[in-house]
Amino acid sequence: MxxxxxxxxxxxxxxxxxxxxxxxxxxxxHLVLGEHSHIAEEALRFHFERLTSQGSxxxxxxxxxxxxxxxxxxxxxxxxxxxxxxxxxxxxxGEVGKLLDPGDELRVESLEVEMANTAYEEExxxxxxxxxxxxxxxx
Amino acid sequence: xxxxxVKLLRVERSALADNDAVARALRRRFRxxxxxxxxxxxxxxxxxxSLIVRTIEHLRGWARVxxxxxxxxxxxxxxxxxxxxxxxxxxxxxxxxxxxxxSMVEQALSRLLLEELDLLFIENVGNLICPxxxxxxxxxxxxxxxxxxxxxxxxxxxxxxxxxxxIVLNKIDLMELSGFDRSEFVRHIRALTEAPLFELSCxxxxxxxxxxxxxxxxxxxPVGPMPMG
Ligand SMILES: Nc1nc2c(ncn2[C@@H]2O[C@H](COP(=O)(O)OP(=O)(O)O)[C@@H](O)[C@H]2O)c(=O)[nH]1
Ligand SMILES: [Mg+2]
Ligand SMILES: [Zn+2]
Numbered sequence: 001m002x003x004x005x006x007x008x009x010x011x012x013x014x015x016x017x018x019x020x021x022x023x024x025x026x027x028x029x030h031l032v033l034g035e036h037s038h039i040a041e042e043a044l045r046f047h048f049e050r051l052t053s054q055g056s057x058x059x060x061x062x063x064x065x066x067x068x069x070x071x072x073x074x075x076x077x078x079x080x081x082x083x084x085x086x087x088x089x090x091x092x093x094g095e096v097g098k099l100l101d102p103g104d105e106l107r108v109e110s111l112e113v114e115m116a117n118t119a120y121e122e123e124x125x126x127x128x129x130x131x132x133x134x135x136x137x138x139x
Numbered sequence: 140x141x142x143x144x145v146k147l148l149r150v151e152r153s154a155l156a157d158n159d160a161v162a163r164a165l166r167r168r169f170r171x172x173x174x175x176x177x178x179x180x181x182x183x184x185x186x187x188x189s190l191i192v193r194t195i196e197h198l199r200g201w202a203r204v205x206x207x208x209x210x211x212x213x214x215x216x217x218x219x220x221x222x223x224x225x226x227x228x229x230x231x232x233x234x235x236x237x238x239x240x241x242s243m244v245e246q247a248l249s250r251l252l253l254e255e256l257d258l259l260f261i262e263n264v265g266n267l268i269c270p271x272x273x274x275x276x277x278x279x280x281x282x283x284x285x286x287x288x289x290x291x292x293x294x295x296x297x298x299x300x301x302x303x304x305x306i307v308l309n310k311i312d313l314m315e316l317s318g319f320d321r322s323e324f325v326r327h328i329r330a331l332t333e334a335p336l337f338e339l340s341c342x343x344x345x346x347x348x349x350x351x352x353x354x355x356x357x358x359x360x361p362v363g364p365m366p367m368g
Contacts, residue, residue, distance in 0.1 A: 002237050002269045010154045021148050031154065036298045038268045070297065072330070086294045088330055096330045104298035106154040106272060115144045 003040055006106065007047035013108055014058050023113030026058040030110045034068045034103035035085075041065055070103035072096075158273055161241035165276030168248070169259070174205075175358040176259045178275050180299055181283035183265030186309040188216045189341035190283060190350075191260045192223040197351040199224050202257040202358065207231055207247050209239040209264045216262060227252045238269035241276060258358055267296040279357060285310040286319040293327035301331045307350065312340040 010029070018026050033039050045063050052059045069082035074090035074097040081091055088096045153159060169176050181187045188208075195204045203226040208216040214230040221228050229250045231243050244261065253259070261277065263270040267284075282303035284292045287310050293300050300306060306328060314321065328336060335353060339346030 002272075005236065005238075005240065006154060006272075009157050012157045013150075013152060013154060017148060017150050017152075021146075023146070023148070027145055034298075037272075038298075088294070088327070096326060099297070099301055099331045102298045102301040102331075104271065104301075108150045108152055108154050110150050111148040112145055113148055115146050 003043035025114040028062040028112040034105040178277035205256040290324040
């Protein structure tokens, strides 16, 4: 299947986002995989780990996967439901509803990243510099 | 000194954002060249090449049709569409990859007379699963299934049907022979999508006119009315 190709794309996105945010390291990737995305989670992890093992800011990052189901809406009952595989009937009335969400997403929700410096640390550094120049108003 | 400074970054982007970006660039290129692009997705043997061949025959003398033939290996299909009257055809061998991606299409364009075409078919690699995630800058995605494959395909591979702009049921000449339950098929298709369904046979030619007329209206080339035949 195509987990290698997906892992390559995923890594590009993760590195791009991390760089844009000025992050030093990616700690975790929160990923949504629809139940119909046809992605084998283990294969994806394997390829992602292998691709990041040779020096990437995402090296060692955890892949946190949330699975999302396919969802239907029953117009009769005015209710949403997530049917078991292959049987799309509404659990209440038995009619087949209308598709709301095919559950085939491959989406990066968020990243946990380690930043180079905290704003607090920067402030402290600033103060130290200022301190070196003496108290304000003294000159 | 200071502990790890971990921050949560909201991303909310498709994991295939990179392919999506290449596809957007392709789309602009197709627009500028004035070419209407159709991505054909189906299982091996469903009749992708046959549908393209038949469509080319119907549009002969009206439209210059090009084809990008995605396949794991070989160039048989490119030869078939050229013999049928395709204006140009390029074979893309994916070397084992189960789908075409936008960069493969981009590379293939250097070998195709894109500017001279009206319509471009991209025959994706025979597979109902993987190609659905990889957009190619197409105007239309067409999902093709054959009656010989059985009526349960929408239930097994709902995402490709849900994503397609048109669904073609091919080999209706084999419907009875295959025990194909048409109402079961249509019921599940309709749960997934309102996209038009064309029931046809590339062998007998039955139903081809409806499909070609619909496609022609979408292509909207200002060259005249739909050719008959
Ligand atoms: N009986 C019948 N056979 C068909 C029809 N359309 C295609 N075929 C046959 O199905 C086989 C596979 O067709 P092809 O177009 O190569 O499928 P592809 O792999 O999806 O490109 C070929 O032997 C075709 O002649 C049809 O409508 N009826
Ligand atoms: Mg073919
Ligand atoms: Zn109901």
